[in-house]
Amino acid sequence: MQAKDIPQDKSKLLNVTKEICYAIDENGQYTTALSSGWEIKTEALNVAWADINHRMAVAKQEVLAGKCSPIVYFMEWKLMDLAILASYTGLWQWQIKRHMKAKVFNKLPEKTIQKYATVFEVTTAQLKNMTVNEG
């Protein structure tokens, strides 16, 4: 890549930082230059977030239909998988799997609900009702 070809597209890093790219100058010598972003990778990141939003929407529908508990929705919201949620809550993965069932979740003691709420950074009421700002 030639230094003059380093893309200067808009990215989500606008106003945060520019990033360093390595490229060759007109004499073939390596140099570094700042880039504000590259459309190709901004789009890749958008694909990842579109997928996350899609997963959240699906999870929300399933919770509302009573197929699973709000934990499933909040895991998507916080980009967590079972292993990550288990280590943040200190619960076993099999316990969380049980709590993902609506029936089990509805009978959980407030203390356990609070544990999840803390990790998801919401109140217990928000956890039960899925009332969060999705942005």
Add this chain to the structure above:
Amino acid sequence: MKVNFRHIQAAHCENGVTTNLLQHNGVSQMTEPLAFGIGSGLFYIHIPFLKINHGPAIAFRTLPGLIFKRTCKALDIPIASKTFSSIDSAENELTKVLAAGKPVGCQVGVYYLSYFPKEYRFHFNAHNLIVYGKEQDTYLISDPVMERVTTLSSFELNRVRFAKGALAPKGQLYYPRANKIITDDDIRRGIVSGIKRNVRDMLRIPGSFVGVSGIKGTGLKIKKWRDTLGLEKSKIYLAQLVRMQEEIGTGGGGFRFIYAAFLQQAHQYLPHDELLHISKQFTQAGDIWRQAAVQAAGIYKGRIEKQEEFNLMCDYLQQAAAVEKQAFLHLDKIKWKK
């Protein structure tokens, strides 16, 4: 307390931490490409079966932590590296080292890293930064991928040092134990050992998921994605490949350009003219990776979707693999003078 510390921006976090810490400790020759090359940073792995964020687990660089450790070891610089079982002991140790006037490298998770934009915050635990001071409750932070220094409250720093999940940092901190004057001969030895190890890592690890054969393997897999995963999922997979290759911290072209820069710098220490030629091959490999990214983007943006386009993706990766294989074979043939 504040250590007198110069922040130098880098493309990649661990290269940057290594360069900045070593420069601070008297190794004035250290640059990002040298740290990357001596630490044999260039790599490729596509871990089978494992999924990261619902996509393929692909990396273009070696395991986290190795660049710092290998570079220091090659230059015979003693290091301290510790993990902790409690937040308190981790913070105590950090303050102790800062009080002794040393900037400290820390492994952190990105998800709760408050100065990153939300879009970049995934549960990725192999980020590195330098803490160079503390004022009241605020830590002074030099994050090498950022243009300028920044800060974190002690709550925020403790939280990212104890991020959970794969590669959990467990509060890990590291720093060179002592200042050391490094001669150009030391650098020469480091370069040669770094190159030899990188040749081994990219050419001689058996199986079709590591090194040059790993790149070929991914190419062949991509060819089948359209049929086995379906178009929608293929898009997500391809986007993930491009993110691993180009996202903040690679210097572009999946670190291939940094490696090409390393070989040019190596030539200043070891005047083997082949190095300049091989550097061009890595530039070419990086360019092919960039073209592949453009092709992938065509697919994940939904502009192109036929099987031929997936075949073309595969061809790009076969080309990149072929160029890199030649380049490493050439490196392998250099007769280093004693």
